[in-house]
Amino acid sequence: MRLWNVLVAVSGAACAGSAPPKVLFIGNSYTYFNNLPAMVSALGRGDGRPIQTAMIVRGGATLDDHWKGDSAAAAIRRGGWTHVVLQEQSQLGNYVVINGAPAIFDDGGFVAAAGRFDAIIRQGGAKT
Numbered sequence: 215m216r217l218w219n220v221l222v223a224v225s226g227a228a229c230a231g232s233a234p235p236k237v238l239f240i241g242n243s244y245t246y247f248n249n250l251p252a253m254v255s256a257l258g259r260g261d262g263r264p265i266q267t268a269m270i271v272r273g274g275a276t277l278d279d280h281w282k283g284d285s286a287a288a289a290i291r292r293g294g295w296t297h298v299v300l301q302e303q304s305q306l307g308n309y310v311v312i313n314g315a316p317a318i319f320d321d322g323g324f325v326a327a328a329g330r331f332d333a334i335i336r337q338g339g340a341k342t
Contacts, residue, residue: 234258236294238340239269240286240331241301246271250299276303277327287334295340300331 237254239245251267258265270286272279277300280286290298302324332342 234264234266235296236266237268237297237299238289238295239267239271239299239301240277240280241269241271241299242275242303243271243273244304245269245299245301246273274303276323277331278323279303281327281330287331290331290334290338290340293338295335295338297341298331298335300328300342302328 235258237251239251241250245251246269251269255265255267268289270280270289272283275283328342335342
């Protein structure tokens with residue numbers, strides 16, 4: 215999901231008159247080094263709409279790595295989130311040459327892991 219989509223979804227939740235949105239970011243160094251949670255919080259504050267954020271990141275991690283590590287799933291299951299942003303590893307789908315033959319990294323792990331995460335996110339009452 216692009217940052218704009220996150221902001222629109224979270225902003226809508228903030229406008230609903232309920233408690234401030236709580237957004238969990240699950241990803242890797244792209245989320246961490248760009249500090250997306252802080253950016254989203256700052257944009258919310260600038261618009262007078264507080265947004266609480268947290269992140270679970272690991273450099274180079276795929277969503278499948280996060281699923282197998284279980285800390286992300288455990289955080290989701292603890293609940294309290296209104297939104298969970300899933301950021302996949304950037305190399306999936308890239309064209310590479312392996313042993314002289316073109317190949318594309320398989321995205322099957324992404325599809326399966328995103329589906330598993332989405333199921334527990336929805337069970338907790340949050341939006342993916």
